[in-house]
Amino acid sequence: MSPVLRMRNLSKQFVKDDKGIVALRDFDLDVAEGGFVSVLGRSGCGKSTVLNLLAGLIPPTSGDVFYREQPISRPRVEVGYLTQSDTLMPWRDVRRNIEMPMELKKVPARERRERAAELIERVGLGGFERHYPRELSGGMRRRVGLARMLAGDPETLLMDEPFGALDAQLRAELQKELLRLWQGSGQTVVFVTHDIEEALLLGDRVVVLGRLGRVVLDEAIDLPRPRDPDEMRVDTRFVALHRRLTDALREGAR
Template sequence: MTITLDSRAATRTKIGIRDVSRVFDSPDGGPPFVAMDGVTLDVREGEFLTLVGPSGCGKSTLLEMIAGLTSPSSGEIVIDGTPVTGPGLDRGIVFQQYALFPWRTALSNIEFGLQAKAVPRRERAELARHYLDLVGLSGFERRYPHELSGGMRQRVAIARSLAFDPDVLLMDEPFAALDAQTRESLQEELLTIWEKTGKTVVFITHGIDEALYLGQRVAVMSSRPGRILTTVETPFGSREGDLRADPTFGEYRHHLWTLLRPETAGPGSGLLRVVTHDG
């Protein structure tokens, strides 16, 4: 079998991560804690890139730096050639925890980001309903988060991030807390949304199956301090049918596991999910 390693013809870079490191001071006065070291990665415009690695390798920290929620200790992150210096409405973020306002209805939660852009009230409501429909929740406009299932709450969170039309969608293990059936259903819906909107998506996961199923490319991170081991192009033009049963899918999964297995044995490297069906 031949595995393709990042050989697709070059397209415009949307996000440029240039020799980024992140170091944290030790709370007890000990040596500094190096979370990631020398990460360099380009994310192409309009691509769905998944980032997989062991727990604790710095995946979420890297996403937070792209979002502008924290800054690199060294190196630089640029979007469309402009350095990231803080949060911006060009980036939407979906976290593992739903982070919905419990006192707002589903519709009102989605409208929140639109208020920040000073979108008029009637247009806000129309856009919010459009994105509720896009994530399959028409008819749930007046429901509060506690009246929705976990999968439905995550749909609302995705709709809220899409509603203010960001160029980039950043997703930090958004399906990790869901049961296997709901997770696979939302993976399919997310790909449909991506195909419809053409957003640039960076999706963090520590599940190899999820990374392969969703990503046009899979970026593989080492254990702490996190570095990019390689990027792998996925060969799956269509996700129709039971892709996970395809022999090629199994071959790529085995290849990624071969890369990552030594990393899971390192100190503090945590666990890595090889298959999604059993979580």
């Protein structure tokens, strides 16, 4: 079976102050349908650039990016993207923020409201439908962003350190929520993180990137689900994988 996402011989260079800055060089990646791939790496290794290329937001300098064997040259409705930053519309309440992807697809108003109401309940925001982003906590805004991404019924989810700015307890809560929403959905997820434990708890595969997007390690994660963080930390398999990923990150920094 062909991969859902495919990147071949990919390079990306940015220009700043008349100087070329290489973010990726000769990068390859395949992502199978229905998988949850954690892309792990330190700051500056090209993780976000990979997602922006997969999302069709920027073109490669050289090489190819494919979605179901079709070249990616622009954003696609089949692909949802949850960025690091909060991109909610401040003048829209929770329900209308979530409805936005459906409005763009010209879904009838009644269907939009019903779908938004369902998603509000699924992400645990019942009772906050009429609240505006400024009235919500950081964690609640992340939930709205997740629901808005899912409202477009994407086949593939791209997520760029979506929980990185949250405290540990809230991050763990939203990690569980994400897995609950993903399992059984058939959706493909590419999840970027710099946190080893997060990569292991979420992914069924971890790709460790070094400088310029060099793939240092591509590791299948066969830990059983559900993965409770407290139980996993004392699991010998988890400890061994954690050590392998730590070593890979160190190698990638050289």
